Amino acid sequence: MGQYDVRPYKSGDETQIIELLHKVFNGWPKFNPGCSRLEHWRWKYIDNPVNVGVTTCVSVNDGKIVGCMHDFQGQYHLFREGIIAGKGADLAVHPKHRRQGLYSRMVDILNESRVKNRVELTTFISDNPIVIERTKRRGSILLSPATTMVKINDIDLHLKHNHVENPWIKKLGMSLLKTLNKPKQRVIKRSPDLRLEEKTSFGNEVDEYYNHVKTEYDFISVKYRDFLNWRYCDNRGGNYRPVQAWQSGELVGYIVSRIVNETQGYPVGYIYEFQFIPGYLDVANSLLRETLDHLDSKSVNMIIAWALRGQSIIKIFNEAGF
Ligand SMILES: CC(C)(COP(=O)(O)OP(=O)(O)OC[C@H]1O[C@@H](n2cnc3c(N)ncnc32)[C@H](O)[C@@H]1OP(=O)(O)O)[C@@H](O)C(=O)NCCC(=O)NCCS
Missing domain, CATH: 3.40.630.30 (Gcn5-related N-acetyltransferase (GNAT))
Known part of the structure; x- marks a missing residue:
């Protein structure tokens, strides 16, 4: 050689x-x-x-x-x-x-x-x-090991599009899990002035948001607008959908999702960012619901998101059916 x-x-x-x-x-x-x-x-x-x-x-x-x-x-x-x-x-x-x-x-x-x-x-x-x-x-x-969270709406459709061994066992297992994890949603009152807005770029507001939340964490990925615009708003990186949550004129959270067509005829939804001011559960809930509704409207059957094991955010995903 x-x-x-x-x-x-x-x-x-x-x-x-x-x-x-x-x-x-x-x-x-x-x-x-x-x-x-x-x-x-x-x-x-x-x-x-x-x-x-x-x-x-x-x-x-x-x-x-x-x-x-x-x-x-x-x-x-x-x-x-x-x-x-x-x-x-x-x-x-x-x-x-x-x-x-x-x-x-x-x-x-x-x-x-x-x-x-x-x-x-x-x-x-x-x-x-x-x-x-x-x-x-x-x-x-x-x-801490990463946890992959998955939400599948129609198990039969999933099995039809994805080759799996022993499909009936998988179907039984998935159905059982779905029943066990049936959303046990808390009643969270949504703030009346909470407003969601789909965006094509990030501005000063994310810098202010980041400066506001960063002190809450010992280890946090820096998310200023230069980084976010390069990561999610440059078409060469893929087609992402950022949605921001505003309350009393202030950015209180945002979510970024994307639909990927790896398998022909079976688009998969991914959630890459899920940010909200700690404790603002109505913001978290509203952002996640809006994104899930959007993915539903695009006939996405499977949605994937990640968290580190033990993170409190997992509970919010579980409540939404992940
Ligand atoms: C993983 C990969 C990059 C390793 O490249 P490589 O040049 O063959 O690795 P090296 O020769 O430098 O070996 C690195 C170490 O791995 C070990 N290793 C390499 N191949 C191995 C094998 N097949 N089984 C067990 N150990 C192996 C070597 O012994 C060496 O250990 P050491 O440094 O502690 O002595 C290569 O196998 C690859 O391209 N795999 C497919 C792509 C992939 O999976 N990429 C990683 C995505 S995260």
């Missing part, structure tokens, strides 16, 4: 990186971003307003890119201190070049840049045991 050149990304690498991602993940990205894959990649890894230092690393063999790894960076407040955190993402090594240490060498280059640029925390989300075990062997800690 010869020598490998493992190095930071250089302009001109992107076409081969995308080809590699497409091959290894059997399609990349896994949704239609409404633009070329190249534009989507540039949005994700070049135009992130937080980026510092190396954010893409490649392994080259015989002039061909056979490995790539990315750092999806974000700002956080940790005990009120602003920090930048990297998140390993879109990591792929061509099947013919695995177990040659390429992943490890790419991580080393990213880590070197992280140290130089004061990227003080590194995270990743993965279900690949190779990545999980390697990271554990290096002393990383497993944060």
Whole structure:
């Protein structure tokens, strides 16, 4: 196989990186971003307003890119201190070049840049045991496990569109769960001046909102308008739907959802942001209901949202049928 050149990304690498991602993940990205894959990649890894230092690393063999790894960076407040955190993402090594240490060498280059640029925390989300075990062997800690919450309206429809083994057992299990989790909704009185508004961009109001809530948390992802506009309002990133909640002229929460058509004829809804001033349960309830109604109106049968285990937000999702 010869020598490998493992190095930071250089302009001109992107076409081969995308080809590699497409091959290894059997399609990349896994949704239609409404633009070329190249534009989507540039949005994700070049135009992130937080980026510092190396954010893409490649392994080259015989002039061909056979490995790539990315750092999806974000700002956080940790005990009120602003920090930048990297998140390993879109990591792929061509099947013919695995177990040659390429992943490890790419991580080393990213880590070197992280140290130089004061990227003080590194995270990743993965279900690949190779990545999980390697990271554990290096002393990383497993944060509170993420919980995926799912709401399925029609189980038969879900089974029709998704190949599952032993469908009747799954159906029985799902029906049982649905009955057990039957929404036990609290009666929450909605404030009479609460107003919801669909948006196409974020303005100063989210900066004020963030400054208001950030002190309530020991660890919080920084969500100022530059970040939110890049993340959710740039079409190259996908087609998101932000809805804001206003009360007495003040932003009191927002939610961001998206419909993805990964499987033909079976759109899936995702909830990416669900923010509200702590304790404003009527705001939470109204934002979630409005989004669920919207997804229903678009014939979305399955909706997915995430939380960390133990977060109080899970109760609100459970009450809505997740
Ligand atoms: C995961 C992946 C990137 C690993 O790349 P790689 O270049 O083969 O990995 P390396 O050779 O650098 O090995 C890294 C470590 O994993 C171990 N490892 C690699 N492949 C392994 C395997 N098949 N089984 C067990 N351990 C394995 C190595 O022993 C090494 O451990 P060590 O550093 O503690 O000694 C590659 O398998 C891949 O592209 N998989 C498909 C895409 C994917 O799932 N990406 C991750 C998404 S989060």
